[in-house]
Amino acid sequence: MPIHLTRDLDLLHRNLLSMCTLVEEMIHQAVDELVKPRLESSLKLRIEDDEIDRWDVQIEEECLKILALHQPVAIDLRRITTVMKIVSELERVADLGVNIAERASGMVPRPNECILEKLKAMVHLALDMLHRSIDAYVELDSEKARSVCRDDDTVDAWNQGIIEDLIAVMQEAPELIKSSMHLFSASRHVERVADHATNIAEDVVYLVEGEIIRHRSELTLR
Numbered sequence: 606m607p608i609h610l611t612r613d614l615d616l617l618h619r620n621l622l623s624m625c626t627l628v629e630e631m632i633h634q635a636v637d638e639l640v641k642p643r644l645e646s647s648l649k650l651r652i653e654d655d656e657i658d659r660w661d662v663q664i665e666e667e668c669l670k671i672l673a674l675h676q677p678v679a680i681d682l683r684r685i686t687t688v689m690k691i692v693s694e695l696e697r698v699a700d701l702g703v704n705i706a707e708r709a710s711g712m713v714p715r716p717n718e719c720i721l722e723k724l725k726a727m728v729h730l731a732l733d734m735l736h737r738s739i740d741a742y743v744e745l746d747s748e749k750a751r752s753v754c755r756d757d758d759t760v761d762a763w764n765q766g767i768i769e770d771l772i773a774v775m776q777e778a779p780e781l782i783k784s785s786m787h788l789f790s791a792s793r794h795v796e797r798v799a800d801h802a803t804n805i806a807e808d809v810v811y812l813v814e815g816e817i818i819r820h821r822s823e824l825t826l827r
Contacts, residue, residue: 610675614684617667618743621688624660625739627653628695629732631702632798636728638709639721639791647706657699664692680812687812691742694801694808698735701794701801708791712784720770724792727763730756731795734802741806747813753806754818760799767792 631653638646668689671677677685734753741750771785771792810818 607675610671610677610681613667613671613675614681617664617671617685617688620660620664620667621691622739622743624657624664624692624695625735627657627660628699628702629735631657631699632705632728632732632735635702635705635709636725636795638706639712639724639788647703647710650703650706654699654703657696661692661696665689683812683815687742687808690808691739691805694805698798698801701797705791705794708787708794712787720767720774720788723763723767723770724788724795727760727767727792728795728798730763731760731799731802734760734799735805738802738805738809741809742812745809745813747810750806750809750813751818754803754810757799757803760796764792764796 631650634646634650638650668685671685672682675681734756737749738753741747741753768789771789775782775785804819807817807819810816
């Protein structure tokens with residue numbers, strides 16, 4: 606591999622990891638808002654979301670520059686196209702972080718604390734999926750990526766359970782309908798974080814194996 610291409614790919618790799626770290630921190634902060642909503646924290650997340658948008662544009666421009674200057678082939682070409690897809694997924698995850706924080710501000714009076722605990726467990730798994738999907742990219746580990754895809758069903762089940770609990774709360778306590786709807790939205794946003802982690806993992810499988818596994822059956826993931 607030409608030394609200039611190696612250098613540019615290394616920079617691309619480091620920038621992607623920096624962006625991912627910021628996104629993970631954003632989601633952690635957004636979930637903290639569910640426990641203790643604070644206006645200044647929500648505003649801070651909006652500023653950080655703007656920073657993520659800048660990373661998104663910068664990394665895409667770096668990818669296009671590499672494609673134009675080096676005309677990479679085989680796995681190098683797949684790596685660049687995969688990075689472009691991953692940064693798009695990360696940018697959407699950051700947007701979800703802002704949305705989660707916004708929902709937190711509307712959760713007064715607060716719904717059942719037991720449901721919040723379930724949501725935090727769901728968040729833990731969704732963030733773990735996101736982290737492992739990036740690890741799979743770094744390590745070029747398609748099996749780890751496939752394990753992320755398999756966990757998506759678990760997050761879906763958590764989300765469905767939380768929705769059912771919230772419906773029961775709203776039926777029993779009409780005064781909690783508004784806050785429960787905000788929590789309903791927050792749960793859905795967390796479920797979408799897991800979906801984006803799954804998309805990244807699927808992109809990693811393509812990068813490593815050259816196989817597109819989107820829309821495949823569960824058997825493909827084993």
